[in-house]
Amino acid sequence: MALIARRILPGYGLTLGITLAFLSSIVLVPLAALFLKAAGLGPSDWARILTSPRTLAAFRLTFGASAAAAGVSTVFGLLIAWVLVRYRFPGRRILDAMVDLPFALPTAVAGITLAQLYGPRGWMGQVLQALGIQGAYSPFGVFIALTFISFPFVVRTVQPVLEDLQPDAEEAAATLGANRLVTFRRILLPTLFPALLTGFTLAFARAIGEYGSVVFISGNLPFKTEILPLLIIGQLEQFHYSAAAVIAASMLLVSFTLLFLINLLQRRLVARSH
C-alpha cells in the first residue's frame, strides 16, 4: 500500500517512460553491445588479447599511474580543502572557484598545455630536466596529467565535510592536552577518512578512463607510455573491433569491481562510526 500511496502526483508513467527510453537507448543498449561483442570471442582469444605484453604493460601503466595520481591527489586535496576552509588569506575565494578548472577545461586543452609545459622546452620540463627527471613522454608525464584532472574530486568531497565539522571534539582534545598534530591524527583524520576514501575513489575512477589530457603529454610509446584507452583506439584503427571490445570490457569490469569494493569498505566504515 505504501508504494501506491506515494504515487499521488501525476506523471509517473510519463517520466518512467522517458527515463527508461533514454537510459536504454543511450547507455544500456550500447554498453550491452560492447559486452556482447566481447563475449563473441572465446576464452582463448580473451587470454591471448589480455596477456599480450603490450596489453599487460598498458594495464599496469593505467592502473598504476591512476593509483599514484589518486593517492597524491588525496594528500594535496586534503591540504587544499583544509586551507580553503580553515584559513583566511587574500585570493582564497578565487582559488576556491578555480579548483573546478580541471572539471571545466576540455581535456584536449589541458592535454596540449601540459605537454607544452612539461615538454623538453617547457618551463616545468626544463626545471625537471635539471633535476634529472623527464617530464613529458614518460610515465611521470602520465602521472602529472592524471593528477591534474583528479585532485579536484578530493577537494570537493572533503571540503563540505570539513565545513560541517563542529569544533567540540577538537576543543575537548585540546583540553585534554593533545597538541594539534595529535588532534589531527586521532580526531580529524578518522572523521575525514570516509570522505577521503570517496574522493580517492572518484579520482581513481576518473583517472583510469582519462584520455584527452594524457595522450599529448604521454608520447604514446607502446610498452612504455601507452594507456589502455589509447590501446583501444589503436585496435579500432586496425579494424580489430573484437579486440577493442575485449580490452574495453575487461577495463570496465576491473574498474567496476574496484569501485564496488571501495564502496563496500566505505559502507562498513560509515556503519561502524554511527
Add this chain to the structure above:
Amino acid sequence: MSLRPVTSESLPVRIVLIACAVGFLGLFLLVPLGLVFVEALRRGGSVFLAALTDRHALSAIRLTLFAAAIAVPLNTLFGIAAAWLITKFRFKGRTWLLALIDLPFAVSPVIAGLVWALIFGAQGWLGPWLAEHDIRIIFAVPGIVLATLFVTFPFVARELIPVMEMQGTDEEEAALTLGAGGWQIFRRVTLPNIRWGLLYGVLLCNARAMGEFGAVSVVSGHIRGKTNTLPLHIEVLYNEYQFSAAFAAATLLALLALLTLGLKSLLELRLGSHSSIRH
C-alpha cells in the same frame, strides 16, 4: 597580543600550509591556464586572429555548437523526467535506477565512443544494413552527436535530483488538491523552485558537450571541415606542429571554461550551497 584559539594552528604552520596549497594550485591551475593564452599570442595578434577565422576552425566551431544544441536539450529533457520520477515517487528498483543514471561517469570517454562504433560502424551490428541504405553514422555527424549524448547523459539529472529531493512534494500535492494538472504543477510550482539548479545542470552539461574529446575522437574520423569538432581541430593543429594556431583555438574553450566557472560561482550564491562540477 591576541590568544590563538585551541582549535587553530600556530602562525608559521598556517603560513607553510597555505604556501603549499597555493603553490600546488598555482602550478596545476594558474600556470597551465596562463600558458594557453601566452602560447596563443606568442606569434602576435594577427596569427591569433587568422587561426580563429580559418575556414576549418569556423566549421569546427559550427559542428561543436550543433552537437551541443542537440545533446544538451535532449539530456535536459531526460534530466527533468528522471529527477521527477526519482524524487516524486517511491518504487522498486529506484536505487538501481539512480546507479544506472550515473553509469556514464564511470565509463572511459573512449569506450563511450567505441560502443557506437560497435553498433553503427562498418563492422558493427547494423553496419551492413546502414551501408545498403547509404546512411553514415560513424565518421559522420550523427556519431558525434551520439557520443556527446552518452558522455553528458547524467549531468542535468545529477544536479536536479538533490535539489528536488530537498524540496519534497508538499507544494506539488497542495497544487494538486487545488485542482492543478500535471503540466501546470510542473510549470507553476516545481520549475520556479528548481530553476537555478536546472540552469546549473544545463551549464555543466553544455561545458562538457562542447569540450568532449575522447568519445568524439573515436567516432569522428577527423575529416577536416566535416567531422572535426573544436577539440579535435585543436588536436589536428597540435599534431601538425601548428602550436600557435592550436593554442589560439584552445583559448576559445579555455574562455568557455572560465565563463562556466564564473556563472557557477554566481549560481552558488543563488543556491546558497557549495556544489561542484563533478566528472
